[in-house]
Amino acid sequence: MLSFFTVDCLIFTFHDGKLKVLLTERNEYPYRDWWAMPGYFVNKDEEMEDAVNRIAYEHTGLKNIYLEQLAALxxxxxxxxxxxxxxxxxxLVRYDEVKHKIKPVTNYMRQAKWFDVxxxxxxxxxxxxxxxxxxxxxxxxxxxxMAPYELLPEKFTLTQLQQVYESILGETLDKRNFRKKMSNLGYLKELDEFQTGVSYRAARLYKLDKKKFLKLFS
Amino acid sequence: MLSFFTVDCLIFTFHDGKLKVLLTERNEYPYRDWWAMPGYFVNKDEEMEDAVNRIAYEHTGLKNIYLEQLAALxxxxxxxxxxxxxxxxxxLVRYDEVKHKIKPVTNYMRQAKWFDVxxxxxxxxxxxxxxxxxxxxxxxxxxxxMAPYELLPEKFTLTQLQQVYESILGETLDKRNFRKKMSNLGYLKELDEFQTGVSYRAARLYKLDKKKFLKLFS
DNA sequence: AATATAATGTGTATTTTTTACACTATTAAA
DNA sequence: TTTAATAGTGTAAAAAATACACATTATATT
Structure with missing residues (x-):
């Protein structure tokens, strides 16, 4: 009737055209030296979601991130x-917002690393x-x-958005059809800004119109 | 780090053209006299799914039923x-298989009743x-x-199937379009049997072809 | 036997959505 | 100025979804 109680958190992000997950190397029995998802015990007087946020914060330096519960095991x-x-x-976190090189604040894990999923x-x-x-x-x-938009920077190109879709679906999509469909959905705001720092034609930037998105799906 | 640990189980069925859920009247602090979903503590050496099955068995007399985990709270x-x-x-259980009038084997609840959802x-x-x-x-x-087919008897009419869809979706569907689509999906076996005991034209019975269904969705 | 009742079972035309497919435009670097 | 790399764009065909109404059949009633 009583059980130990932990939370574990898959932290996904999107970088270099690929979906990544943050894993830690354990420094503690059992499974010492194995890679695992971040996780730890929930404190006695701590809400479960607060525990998840705490663990995610320790690994990314981010607060108030997008969370979904997956399952109880x-x-x-x-x-x-x-x-x-x-x-x-x-x-789901934005790679450009993550504080990398966070030093492990605990000793139950050695290092954290982003893995291609x-x-x-x-x-x-x-x-x-x-x-x-x-x-x-x-x-x-x-x-x-809004998952794709939680993984991408606030301003993103359609190619990046398509790559998010492709990496989650595990299949390639047709560029013209993808753009046509996204623009028909009507919740992307076309900005008058363009990519910088690329050595080829700069792509237009877009952002999500949350109001229109929510109107559509609630 | 330690917590009490219970499972709760929404038990759905389909009867009289409607989606129903089994609720129990509590006989114990807190919420005495309130209606609640069946649930209780998980025993120390009991698997969580076994606990759910045990509770569902106590209320329906059925074993090996269809279960899905919803959430941890x-x-x-x-x-x-x-x-x-x-x-x-x-x-999800079939109304015709449920042992009704199960006497409460525990004293933490008084009666169980099917409610329209x-x-x-x-x-x-x-x-x-x-x-x-x-x-x-x-x-x-x-x-x-397979949810609709876990709620219906093994042999069912297309009207019943449509009612299941309608009660889950919360909207009415066009009869001809529904039948066309179901028959295009190709996983319904048309039987040479008909409804009995109705005072009007008897409808043909169908059953799910599980193999074809699984081939389509895995 | 005739009639009333209640639900079954069926087709077509229209609209919408999805799919397949290839080249020109633009920018920066060499 | 040429090269390299990616951005950006339209049309036609196929498939799927939608809207819509009446004849059929079994039983119960008179």
């Missing part, structure tokens, strides 16, 4: 010392399964949620 | 005595919110899951 055999119930979340090694506990759940949920809800 | 203020983490599930009173704890989650998930996943 409570298998008696998850942990050698008995049941440790964990509630898994996924967080399709190049993830075998992880501690059931974390590969949780990653699958996260990717599935992203994919299933892609068309109804 | 762990608010510090859910329960006056402190945090009680609950993992909410939904179960749109005529549910104010419930104990956060159970109205969980019901919303369940209905939302049913709706969102309607087209990819």
């Amino acid at each position: 409570a298998g008696l055999k998850r942990h050698p010392e008995g049941r440790i119930l964990t509630v898994a979340y996924m967080a 399709h190049e993830v090694p075998e992880l501690a506990f059931d974390h590969n399964e949780i990653l699958r759940l996260g990717l599935d949920k992203l994919k299933r809800n892609l068309h109804y949620t | 762990a608010g510090l203020k859910r329960h006056p005595e402190g945090r009680i983490l609950t993992v909410a599930y939904m179960a 749109h005529e549910v009173p104010e419930l104990a704890f956060d159970h109205n919110e969980i019901l919303r989650l369940g209905l939302d998930k049913l709706k969102r996943n309607l087209h990819y899951t």
Whole structure:
């Protein structure tokens, strides 16, 4: 009737045209030296979401990030010392906002690293399964949620947006059809600004019109 | 770091053209006399899913039912005595298979009753919110899951199937278009059997071809 | 036997959405 | 000025979704 209680958090971002997930190298029994998703015990008087935000903050320096609950896992055999119930979340963050080179504030992990979601090694506990759940949920809800815009900078190009879609769906999309559809949806604001620092034609920047988006999906 | 640990289970079925949910009247502090979804503590050495199955069995007499996890809720203020983490599930059962008039095997509840999902009173704890989650998930996943066929008898009429869709979507559908689409999907087996016991033209019975369904959605 | 009742079962035309497909324009660097 | 790299654009065909109404059939009633 009583159980240990942890939260784990998949932290996704988008960088270099690819969907990435932040993993940490464990420094503690069990699964010492294995890669795992960030996670830890929920404090006695702490709300579960606050615990997730705390853990995400420790790894990214960001507060008030986008969170979705994925699942509760409570298998008696998850942990050698008995049941440790964990509630898994996924967080979406903008790569350009992340404070990199955060020094580990705890000693239960050594380093954190962004992995391409399709190049993830075998992880501690059931974390590969949780990653699958996260990717599935992203994919299933892609068309109804702001997820793509939580992964991208506030101002983004249509090519970047298409790459987000492609990396979540795991398939390539036709450029003309993609742009036609996005512009028909009507919730992208075309800006009078352009990409800078590229050595080829600069693409126009867009941003999400949240009001129109929400009007459409609620 | 330790928390009490319960499971709660929305049990849905379909009867008389309507989607129903099983609720119980509590006989215990807190929320004594309130209606609530079935749920109880998970035993120390019991898997979480086994606990859900146990609770569903106590209320329906059915084993091996269709279950989906909805969410974990762990608010510090859910329960006056402190945090009680609950993992909410939904179960789908066939009304014709349910053992009705099950006598309460426990004394923490008085009676159980099927409610039309749109005529549910104010419930104990956060159970109205969980019901919303369940209905939302049913709706969102309607087209990819076997949910409609878990709610209907094994052999069903197209009208019944359409009623399931309508009650989950909360809108009426065009009969001819619905039938055209279902038959195009190709996973319904048309049987040479007909409804009995009706005082009007008997409708043809169908059943789900699980193999074809799974081939399509995995 | 005739009639009333209640639900079953069926087709077509229109609109909307999705798909397939290739070249010119622009910018910066070499 | 040439090269390299990506941006940006339209049309035709196919598929899917929508709107819409009546004849058929089984039973119950008179």
